Amino acid sequence: MGATPQLYEYLLANVREHPVLRELREETAAMRGSQMQVSPAQAQLLAMLAQILGAQRCIEVGVYTGYSSLAVALALPESGRLVACERDERCLEVAKKYYQRAGVSHKVDVKHALAADSLKSLIDGGEANSYDFAFVDADKRMYEEYYELLLKLVRVGGLIVIDNVLWYGRVADPLVNDLKTISIRNFNKKLLEDNRVNISMVPIGDGMTICRKLVDT
Numbered sequence: 001m002g003a004t005p006q007l008y009e010y011l012l013a014n015v016r017e018h019p020v021l022r023e024l025r026e027e028t029a030a031m032r033g034s035q036m037q038v039s040p041a042q043a044q045l046l047a048m049l050a051q052i053l054g055a056q057r058c059i060e061v062g063v064y065t066g067y068s069s070l071a072v073a074l075a076l077p078e079s080g081r082l083v084a085c086e087r088d089e090r091c092l093e094v095a096k097k098y099y100q101r102a103g104v105s106h107k108v109d110v111k112h113a114l115a116a117d118s119l120k121s122l123i124d125g126g127e128a129n130s131y132d133f134a135f136v137d138a139d140k141r142m143y144e145e146y147y148e149l150l151l152k153l154v155r156v157g158g159l160i161v162i163d164n165v166l167w168y169g170r171v172a173d174p175l176v177n178d179l180k181t182i183s184i185r186n187f188n189k190k191l192l193e194d195n196r197v198n199i200s201m202v203p204i205g206d207g208m209t210i211c212r213k214l215v216d217t
C-alpha cells in the first residue's frame with residue numbers, strides 16, 4: 001500500500017515464495033486482470049495465519065488463477081481442505097494446473113459457480129461452524145453477503161480475511177462515490193461496529209481486514 005516501486009521490489013525480495021507460486025505469478029502477469037492477484041507478501045501472510053490457526057478447513061471466495069489459494073493450500077497439512085469458489089472456468093483451468101504442479105490438488109475442492117450459491121450449499125449441507133479460515137476476494141459489491149454467509153460457516157475463533165478494503169485509496173476520498181467504493185466503505189463501517197468479530201485492518205497490498213469470530217452465530 002503506497003510503496004514506491006523500489007520498496008515493493010525490496011519487499012518482494014524478502015518474501016519466501018514457493019517456486020510454483022512464482023511460476024504461477026509469472027504466467028498470470030501476461031493475463032488479463034493480473035493486477036487482481038494478491039501480492040506475494042499478502043499470500044505469505046494468509047498462509048501464516050492459516051498455519052497459526054492450525055487450520056484444517058478453509059474457504060476462498062474469488063480464486064482467479066489461484067495464487068492466494070495455492071499459498072494457503074501449500075500451508076495446510078495433508079489432511080487439510082480448501083474450498084475454492086470461482087465463477088470463471090478459464091481462470092480455474094490455470095489454477096488447477098498449478099495445484100497439480102505443486103502437488104496439492106487433493107487438498108483443493110474447486111466450486112465452479114457463483115460464490116454466494118456455493119457458500120449457501122455448504123451451509124445447507126450442514127457445514128456451519130466447521131471452517132477455520134476464509135479469504136474473501138471476489139465481487140466487491142457482494143462483500144456484505146459473503147461475510148454474513150462466512151460468519152455462519154466459520155467456527156468461533158476462526159478468521160475471515162477480506163481483501164481490497166482500502167480500494168486503491170478511494171475509500172478515503174469523499175469525492176469518489178462509485179458503487180464499488182461505496183460498498184467497500186459501507187462494509188468497512190459495518191465491520192467497525194460489528195461486535196461479533198474482532199478486527200484488524202492491515203495496510204498490506206490493497207488493504208486486508210482480518211476478522212476473528214467471537215460468538216456463535
Ligand SMILES: C[S@@+](CC[C@H](N)C(=O)[O-])C[C@H]1O[C@@H](n2cnc3c(N)ncnc32)[C@H](O)[C@@H]1O
Binds near residue numbers: 113
Ligand atoms: C480479485 S480476483 C481474485 C484474486 C485471487 N485471490 C488471487 O490472489 O489470484 C477476483 C475473482 O473473483 C471472481 N468472481 C467475481 N465475482 C464472483 C462471483 N460472484 N462468484 C464467484 N467468483 C467471482 C472473478 O472471476 C475473479 O477471478
